[in-house]
Amino acid sequence: MTNVNSRRPPPSDPRGPDDQQILVLDHAPETAVADLSSLYKLLVESVRDYAIFALDATGHIITWNPGAARFKGYTAQEIIGQHFSIFYPPEDQAARKPEKELEIAIAEGRVEDEGWRVRKDGSRFWANVVITALRNPDGRLVGFAKVTRDLSERRQAEEILRLSEERFRLLIQGVRDYGIFMLDTGGHVASWNEGAERINGYTTQEILGQHFSIFYPPEALARRQPAYELEVAARDGSFEDEGWRLRKDGSRFWSNVIITAMRDATGTLIGFSKVTRDLTERRAAHERAIEDARRIAEAEAANRTKSAFLASMSHELRTPLNAIGGYADLLLFGVAGDLIAEQREYLDRLRRSQQHLLGIINDLLNFSRIEAGRITYDMKPMFLGRAIRAVLPMIEPQARQRELDVRVVETADYEVVADSTKVEQILLNLLSNSIKFTDRGGTIVIEQFSVDGFAGVRVTDTGIGIPEDKLESIFEPFVQVGRTLTTGHEGTGLGLAISRDLARAMNGDLTVRSRIEKGSVFELAFKKD
Ligand code: ADP
Helix, strand or coil: CCCEECCCCCCCCCCCCCCCCHHHHHCCHHHHHHHHHHHCCCHHCCCCCEEEEEEEEEEEEEECHHHHHHHHHCCCCCCCCCCCHHHCCHHHHHCCCHHHHHHHHHHCCEEEEEEECCCCCCCCCEEEEEEEEEECCCCCCCEEEEEEEEEEHHHHHHHHHHHHHHHHHHHHHHHCCCCEECCCCEEEECCCHHHHHHCCCCHHHHHHEHHHHHCCCHHHHHCCCHHHHHHHHHHEEEEEEEEEEECCCCEEEEEEEEEEEEEEECCCCEEEEEEEEEEEHHHHHHHHHHHHHHHHHHHHHHHHHHHHHHHHHHHHHEEEEEEHHHHHHHHHCHHHHCCCCHHHHHHHHHHHHHHHHHEEEEEEEEHHHCCCCCCCCCCCEHEEEEEEEHHHHHHHHHHCCCCCCEEEEECCEEEEHHHHHHHHHHHHHHHHHHHHHHCCCEEEEEEEEEEEEEEEEEEEEEECCCCCCHHCHCCCCCCCCCCCCCCCCCCCHHHHHHHHHHHHHHHCCEEEEEEEEEHHHHHEEECCC
């Protein structure tokens, strides 16, 4: 029938046929039986992925194939005649595993095993082994056929998988910020991690097997929340919720929960994973933020009420004060008849006090208007020199009275964008302060300066100066340095607060440098046109 011819190395070559081996089959019926046995031999010898060899009835090796040579490392000469226990690790030899396997094969016809085997070089490989008892037609045992497969690669892949699963398990186990655990399909806790223990308070032993409804407060149980969550997760794939949950000690925590349905390859539901996060702190922070916002809103409302009160009060006060001033003027002008010197002097004092009071009330009114954002600004290009010239006459009498030398340095005149009336108001305040806080005989210098797209007016005095730690607070309302009830200068402590607010509202700024007993430098600057 078939004739097999092969170009293969002689049988003594333990490496056996190589991969390029060519099998030629001819029709030759007369040699069928002989050829069939050589065909089997050839088949066995060409198999490289399996070690296929025969043992005699006592377990000694009598044949060897290339597959065996390949992954056991022995040549045919080396191994034939040896007992097959040579392939077993010492612990298996000590346990008589090889002999036991033969006994089973004799009793049951075959034995299959997976386990470590040893190569010639001592290294181990993971093998699948099938030993079959060989009997002659009378049933007498003549030996064993042994087929071994090297599963090292599969084993390695399995080991890698096992390790990565183990690592993943440990990772989940160690997560502290999230409770991560499994539920079976009925909702019973099937695994538990450190985070879950921290958040819920139960140890693994305590909670495994318990129904997860134990985490829900009574009102959630009453509306069947746990069952509902599993139903939704099973139906939609996952369920997310935020709500109150119970700790072991009965206390509540606000949590975010995600339940995800887990299905096997066939789509059958095998359980649920549950990730829980304790949001109590976040919720508290959120509530604190709301509370803060409410307090700020209340404070602002109170502030607005205060500003409105100041505005209406100052307005009400100004009307009678103007009347006082007006009638004092009429008397002084002699409208009601001649005045004797003493009367004139008293009226003068009346007038000065009235003016002073009016100044204070104007400050209050201004300040409350700024606070209430009720000031409008007429922003236009303006020359600073003009503002200086407009203010000078207003402060000259005071300066002369205190014998102060007021000098205006006129080297440059800059054009800035600002509301000129407000700039004059600020300058007046700065100059009045310099006069107030500079001792008799001192000097006040007014000059213009320019820096980085800004230009402004600098007022330098040789006055009492301002302590370092008060340089900022003087810009706060009602702050006056060293003022006591009995001593001190006139004023409300509102001038600088108003001035800086106005300057900043016009995209400018008002700053100060000062040295105690040496004097102060105020700089008012605006954007150049
Ligand atoms: P007021 O002048 O009405 O007291 P201000 O707001 O104008 O209010 O000034 C606040 C405080 O700043 C003053 O009371 C004073 O202590 C200090 N101050 C302002 N200008 C000067 C200055 N040129 N020299 C020294 N101290 C000053």
